[in-house]
Amino acid sequence: MLSVAKHEDGKLNKLLAQLPEGAVVDAAWLSERGYSTSLRSQYVSAGWLEQPARRLYRRPRGTLSWEQVVISLQTVLDFPVLVGGRTALELQGFAHYLPAHIREVHLYADKPLPGWIDHLRLGVDFRKHNSHRLFANQPITLAPTNLTSDTRALQAASNDPIHGSVKRLPWGHWEWPLTVSTPERAFLEMLDELPKHESFHQVDKLMEGLATLSPRRLAKLLHDCKSVKVKRLFFFFAFRHRHRWLLQLDPEDFDLGSGKRMLAPGGKLDKRFNITAPGDLDGQP
Secondary structure (H helix, E strand, O other), X not given: OHHHHHHHHHHHHHHHHHOOXXXXXXXXXXXXXXXXXXXXXXXXXXXXXXXXXXXXXXXXXXXXXXXXHHHHHHOOOOOOXXXXXXXXXXXXXXXXXXXXXXXXXXXXXXXXXOHHHHHOOOOOEEEEEEHHHOEOOOOOOOOOOOOOOOXXXXXXXXXXXXXOOEEEEEEOOOOEEEEEEOHHHHHHHHHOOOOOOXXXXXXXXXXXXXXXXXXXXXXXXXXXXXXXXXXXXXXXXXXXXXXXXXXXXXXXXXXXXXXXXXXXXXXXXXXXXXXXXXXXXXXXX
């Protein structure tokens, strides 16, 4: 009996060493490491683990946040997923004309997210997107990292203007790495939500503040973008505000398709990019 108890204590100590406080893991992760259903139940009963959702576990520490869930996916669970679109822009300081409190978290992945994410009650709604539908050759592949990585160094390394479509932001007390779309990629992801889930006028105000985008990163993403609608909208808003980076981008270098796109019923046709936008955004006559 003593040897069995010692063995079980050793497994618990190993788990406490492998699973950082605040991170979440699923039943499959624990099973792969030898923690059976009955042993997990014992840990929950003893207070070593708690279950924020069915088949999901964490070491008890404070209130669970959506950032902890996503960081756990990206690091401990090694699931390639990005925070993108509107959420990534909000996190990077471009929220002047967007709601101040994040209520929707936009997640981009190349495969379906774990089902347990829909059963979490965190005060936000997770909006899931298939990233491959928008970008042909930008798979969500995250460089190896963990919760003890030097996030500042990772953040600097992700600022490569040509290849960096993702970056890492330090989050929370431990400065854990949260991987998000760069502003260039996030803005194109947000344009994909027009007109059903985003407002022309909010996007227009947002573009007003995007004076520091990288033209080389934009060019790479635009060449890889599969959506004619997104590319036309990008140049429509870009020519309205004419930031300096636009001097290095020529619409004729990109496949903008053919035919008209009716995006705002009753709006005004912008003949340069063949999209119908709200009339008060001054579509070109």
